[in-house]
Amino acid sequence: MAKIEKGSWVEIKQVVLQPEERAQNLPEDTKQTPYVMRMSGFLTADAELGDTVTIRSLIGREHEGTLVTLNPSYSHSFGPTMAELLHIGIDEEAK
Amino acid sequence: MSQRDNSYAAVMARSNEIMKASVGMDYDDYVISPIAFDYERMMHDTGYTHAEIVKIQSETKVGNTPLFELKRLTEAVRKISEPGKGARILLKDEAANASGSFKARRAALSVFEAARKGFKGVVAATSGNYGAAVASQANQRDLKCIVIQEVFDSRGVGQPEIIEKGRKCEAYGAEVIKLTVGPELFYIHLLTLEQTGFFNASLYTPFGIRGVETLGTEIAEEVRIRYGKDPDAVIITHAGGGNLTGTARGLLAAGADKTRIVACSVDLSGLHMASDTDFNKKSFTTGHTGFGVPFATWPDRADVPRNAARSMRYMDEYQLVTQGEVFFVTELLTKLEGIERGPAGNTSLTAAITMARQMDRDQIVVVQETEYTGAGKHHNSQLSFARENGIKVYVGDPAENVPGKTIVLPERLDQVRGKAQDLESLKLSYLRNAARRHPVQAWTDEDISFLAQDIKSTPEWVRANLPTD
């Protein structure tokens, strides 16, 4: 696997609580899943995906976790056009 | 050196001491009983005058936002109303605050207080807008910021609006801790406060709520100058209740004591807020009944020992709207009024349409906020995501909306009807919640007087409606 260089912007993942360690009174579906954290930061040493690594966050704190993504990005968008919305406020009857 | 025990149980058990250190105030000073406390003294002890809050906020690009008259929308409502009906609709453009929402008012005073007390950073646990607000304010006061956010389900999927809110926090340079669904967010919050020694910029401290008061005062003052009277009703999107509490307190401080205070939430009844599968079946991330009803009927479920946001103290009415109605109105605002704005303000705008229709033409109804919009935080993003997740989206009768199953966009404005929630049953539910914390048999006169004030009622009414498990 390719080496990811120290200083790269990456994302880590960490299981914070196993299902059996979680809070009481959770709905059935949630109860069966672990409580998971993700966070982005700068890698503090060369590593590969899947390694346990340390990152330095934007405010300089260090966090440990499994390296899951190189260069995590935001790709949320306006989504595919919902034609239903286009008629609103234009068609006489939809005013 | 001995290691602290950071297990879930151990950290939760240290909750009180962590809170004390991180808010810089001792809630025990105000406690009267397990349910009652001296709310007004707690608010007063923040120590800031109204003028000081205005000044602090103006230093960091907060407040003094425009108040627009929505002329074409008012006209459209008048067309579908009975003769003589159709109140004037005004909109307070809170998107103009730094970070794009009224939450900047709430963050401004907290962050100022954190800096004044010498904290090096601030921590906020939030669904998003507030995180961006705290991060934006922290930048301007040279403090570090950590935002703790519930972002995704167990598949790692988050809905577009939540992702956008997280992006905005990170854009301001905050450390964003992104979590899966669950109340254990509070555990991470406590742990983070303890590890960093940062200030707890909770949404629910007296500083946060007092910061919102300027919003109510600005509305009262400007409506008086422009229309020569007080607003007849102010509609306020309600989740945790701080928006309503602060705005209502500001209106009252300005002497607008006849103005009707109307809460509004998107009806998401039937969806469980801590459910991993329901998480992405809702198309609103705040301003909905999943927060609104629990917080109105028992405010002391927040991340501080006593919540300064107590909406039932001030509320005269509580309107519900459907997801489809809000999306329809969002689109109308864009097309008729020429402004694009985000979901939270459009929620109260939707209720305002229903109310304006029933009110007289010479009356004034104020929608007290807008929020920013953009990729993710947009009705097209949310609707297309809903469709991808199996929600049926169609045009029809909004009465067919079923949270988590269908989103029905009205065909015409006269189908935007919303519905009023019965306030009396919310008050009864509040009393039952109080009884769960402290048995009715132990309630003193002082408790009853606190409870009455806390739900804008009388001790006689409370006595006549004591819960009997």
Ligand SMILES: Cc1ncc(COP(=O)(O)O)c(C=O)c1O
């Ligand atoms: C823009 C906006 N408006 C309204 C609300 C609701 O405010 P509150 O939680 O104080 O009731 C929120 C809170 O999540 C918000 O971000």
